[in-house]
Structures are given as C-alpha cells and as structure tokens.
Amino acid sequence: MSRRDTRPLPVLLLAAGAVLVAICVTSLLLGAGEIGPLDALQVLLGGGSAEAAFVVTELRLPRTLIGLTVGVALGAAGALMQTLARNPLAEPGLLGVSAGSSFAVTLALLAGASAATLTVHVAQLGALIGCLLVLAAARIQGVGNDPIRLVLAGATLTGLLMSLMSLLLMLDQRSADEIRFWIIGSLAGRDPATLYAVLPSLLLALVLVLLIARPLAALALGERVAQGLGHHPGRVRLLAVMAVALLVGAATAVAGPIIFVGLVVPFIARALAGPDIRRTLWLCLPLGPVLLIAADILARLLVAPAELPLGVLTALVGAPVLLLLIRGRRLPTL
Numbered sequence: 001m002s003r004r005d006t007r008p009l010p011v012l013l014l015a016a017g018a019v020l021v022a023i024c025v026t027s028l029l030l031g032a033g034e035i036g037p038l039d040a041l042q043v044l045l046g047g048g049s050a051e052a053a054f055v056v057t058e059l060r061l062p063r064t065l066i067g068l069t070v071g072v073a074l075g076a077a078g079a080l081m082q083t084l085a086r087n088p089l090a091e092p093g094l095l096g097v098s099a100g101s102s103f104a105v106t107l108a109l110l111a112g113a114s115a116a117t118l119t120v121h122v123a124q125l126g127a128l129i130g131c132l133l134v135l136a137a138a139r140i141q142g143v144g145n146d147p148i149r150l151v152l153a154g155a156t157l158t159g160l161l162m163s164l165m166s167l168l169l170m171l172d173q174r175s176a177d178e179i180r181f182w183i184i185g186s187l188a189g190r191d192p193a194t195l196y197a198v199l200p201s202l203l204l205a206l207v208l209v210l211l212i213a214r215p216l217a218a219l220a221l222g223e224r225v226a227q228g229l230g231h232h233p234g235r236v237r238l239l240a241v242m243a244v245a246l247l248v249g250a251a252t253a254v255a256g257p258i259i260f261v262g263l264v265v266p267f268i269a270r271a272l273a274g275p276d277i278r279r280t281l282w283l284c285l286p287l288g289p290v291l292l293i294a295a296d297i298l299a300r301l302l303v304a305p306a307e308l309p310l311g312v313l314t315a316l317v318g319a320p321v322l323l324l325l326i327r328g329r330r331l332p333t334l
Contacts, residue, residue, distance in 0.1 A: 007274075009282060012273055013286065017286050023297075024068070028044065030301060033305065062190075062192045067289055067293040071289030071292035072289055073205070073247040073250050074247070076209055077092050077251070078284070079280050080240050081134075083216050084240050092244065093262060095154030097127050097244065101253075102162075103165055105119055106168060107168070120197050123253035124245050186310045201246045204246060209281060215231040219231065219237075258314055259314060266280055268291075269287055291317070
C-alpha cells in the first residue's frame, strides 16, 4: 500500500470540505460588477444596500448553487467513466457523452421544448446513448486498451455531433441564439428552475453510486475476482452507465456542456487518496465543485467588467492535465 493510500479519508474529506466552504463564500463576495467584497460581506452579515442584496441573493447565490450541483455531478461522472473504461483519459467531455447530451437538448429546443423537466430528461437520454456508444467503441479490438485511440474515438463522435448541431442551427435561425447561449457552458444566467428539476435524478444517481462503489472496486481487479466476491459485472456496468447518464445529463441541462472537469477532478482525487474507486469517488464529490466554482470566479474577474466563458477556463486547466497524461511514459488502465 502506498503512502497516499494511508491518508485517512475523513481527514481528506474534511480538508476538501473546508476548501469548498471557502470557495463558496468567495463566490458570493466576488463578481465582475460594482458590488465589491465589503458590500457583499455586509449582505451576508444581514445588512447592506438593496442593490447589493439583490446581486448576492439573486445572482451570485443561484450561480454558486448551480456550481455546487454541476461540480458534484461532473466529478462523480468522470470517476465512474474512468473506472468503467479502465482508462485515465476517459472523461464525459472527451468521449462524446457530453456531446450526446448536448445534441439531444439541441433537438429538443429546436422542437420547441421549454419545460425544464423535459430538457433534463432529454439531456439524460442523450448522455445515455453517448455513453453506450463510447463503451461499444471501447470493445473494438485495440481501442479499449489504448487510451489515445479511445480519446480519438470520442473526439470523432463529438466532432460528428457538433457538426450536426451546427447544421441544425443553420436551418433554424430563430432558435440559434438561445441554443448558442446554452451551448457555451456557463453558470451565469441559468434558470434556477432547471436546478430544482435535476435534483431528483441527481439524488437517484448518487444512490446508484453508493450501491456500485464496492462492486466497481472489485471489478477493477478483474471480472473473475468480482464474480468470486458475489458481484455481477454486467449488472454493475449497466448501473454505472445509468449513473453517468443521469449525472452528465443533469449537469448539461443546467449549465451546458463543460469539458475537462471530469478529467481533472478524478486525477487530483487519485493523487490525494490513491486508486481505490471508493476513496476516489468520495473525494470527487467536494473537489468537483471546488474546481468548477474556482474557475467560475476567475472567469468573472480576469476580464472584468466582462466575463470569460467558463468552458474556456476549464479547458485552460484541463488541457495541461490531459497533455501530462498523454506524454507520460506509462498510461496504465485503471
């Protein structure tokens, strides 16, 4: 057992939780507008002007809550995808799962869908189809054991779906602006009603994660070992795919497609807690929103009073990690 595996998980979770609380408070205090940290702090302490109260409670607070939800979903989905594919490069955004969800939502919006619940279910169905396509590609000879080829297969699927989305937008200019705003990937300007709509499916996904964490750890040792311990590999994979679809679909419906979070968060979690999926999954739950909300804060401040798209910031963080993994001398399966 390595030294990192001996770090008590409660200590890691407590530290990550403390960082998460600090990041959430910072998100409420900082923004691109005229309301500064002191004005926002007065609101948090029960005072402040009406304008400051509006900015903090109606703009920054919902944005922070959305960041919490989406960060948890993408962090857990990334850990599950990497375990399913036994590949450290497996990430919903890189392997076409997010693109499948985005394509499904685009079709729904073009068809005139406006109900938040419908959008959520459509996004989750698209994520499920994308996830199944990825796993099917992973079974092609040579792809499942080659991280680079698996990412290329995912990039091909993503490119195809994005091209189809662009074609659809050209055919319907009236819906193009709305869809482009959604497809950028951001926590700003999102409808809180969508957040409430995804909560039941997120809770169901987290229950599935708790149920399959131990079987997934056994499955990582091999199918025969898992069967010897009384688990059913096929059933475990199916439940994991369902959990990924629920998580990615919910995150995409709320904030649009945001890539690299599902790659970076498990990478950090494994560096801190070791390769055991049970420890990694638990640590991904607070680390996901920490990374996402921190990126969102930077997106507000770097070019204030304007804002950078959140997807740009996550790409700036995730791309170096991806290059690090690719350039490593050894890319073991998980």
